[in-house]
Amino acid sequence: MDTTISRLDARELAAWRGLLKVHAALSKALDAQLEAGHGLPLTSYEVLMYLADAEGGRMRMHDLASSVLLSRSGLTRLVDRLERDGYLERCSCAHDARGAFAVLTPAGREKLDAARDTHLAGVREHFLRHFSEEELEMLGTGWQRVLNDLT
Amino acid sequence: MDTTISRLDARELAAWRGLLKVHAALSKALDAQLEAGHGLPLTSYEVLMYLADAEGGRMRMHDLASSVLLSRSGLTRLVDRLERDGYLERCSCAHDARGAFAVLTPAGREKLDAARDTHLAGVREHFLRHFSEEELEMLGTGWQRVLNDLT
DNA sequence: CCTAAGTGGTTGCATGCGCAACTATAGCTG
DNA sequence: CAGCTATAGTTGCGCATGCAACCACTTAGG
Secondary structure, three states: OOOOOOOOHHHHHHHHEEEEEHHHHHHHHHHHHHHHOOOOHHHHHHHHHHHHHHHHHHHEEHHHHHHOOOHHHHHHHHHHHHHHHOEEEEEOOOOOOOEOOOOEEEEHHHHHHHHHHHHHHHHHHHHHHHOOOOHHHHHHHHHHHHHHHHO | OOOOOOOHHHHHHHHHHHHHHHHHHHHHHHHHHHHHOOOOOHHHHHHHHHHHHHHEEEEEHHHHHHHHOOOOHHHHHHHHHHOOOOOOOEEOOOOOOOOOOEEEOHHHHHHHHHHHHHHHHHHHHHHHHHHHHHHHHHHHHHHHHHHHHOO
């Protein structure tokens, strides 16, 4: 029986495998950079960043988990570590006794401020720099189509 | 002291965060699809695929590791599992007694043939479909620029 | 040759993650 | 308001992965 579906052509392969390779290489590079410069893993950085951008420097665990693309349990442990290191605190929610907020501490904000330049520079230097404005526009809208489709 | 580096604008943010989200969602979806349909994790699929495409259905461990974006130790364990399941065998190398080949077995090739259509259909349906030929071309060349830069 | 440095692969160990089960609370329905 | 279902967060557990140490072998240099 023949294969019913043809292989990927060179263009498709480059676009698809490239995505995988770029993600792997870029995550690794940016994580290493952040770890070396500030002792902060990339995932921790992202938590602090989302908190800093949120109203009052605080977010519900659930929302935070989906923002940083982690499972709820994964986020619980990550927040444990960040709390242990003093970068944030847990704070119970007045309106929903089940819930908890993660709240950025001054130390956390300080850490983030120190790390942000490093990280943004890395993203620009290793990723954004390689695309024109039109290309970035296309990437953004393309990602949106893919994500909508995946629900 | 002001931040020396400006935040990402909306376009940059969409291009960058989109890459992360798309990779996460897509890996998860394709992995689940493969696992559900053939009991084969995505990483295992990739090993079998690279072997099938290689001369004689065999590759050196080292080369295989870099192809599937895994550390050497990670590949050792993965190959352990695939060998246990009968999809491949280890085979010592005649020219270099240190080295080992991973060799696809008939069962492995069969498994791959069964899984390939599922996977390719998934990649097309959830990723390639959303981009025009020109856009795919752009993606491929863009990824190349990024990867060259990261060496 | 013989030694020293390098390379291929595996193993011990620690880590970070997801899933499923659990607890506590909220909110809906009769 | 009683009970049922859904949701928020945590915990136990298992798994895949990376790093560093390790062995076996190869290769280069005296």
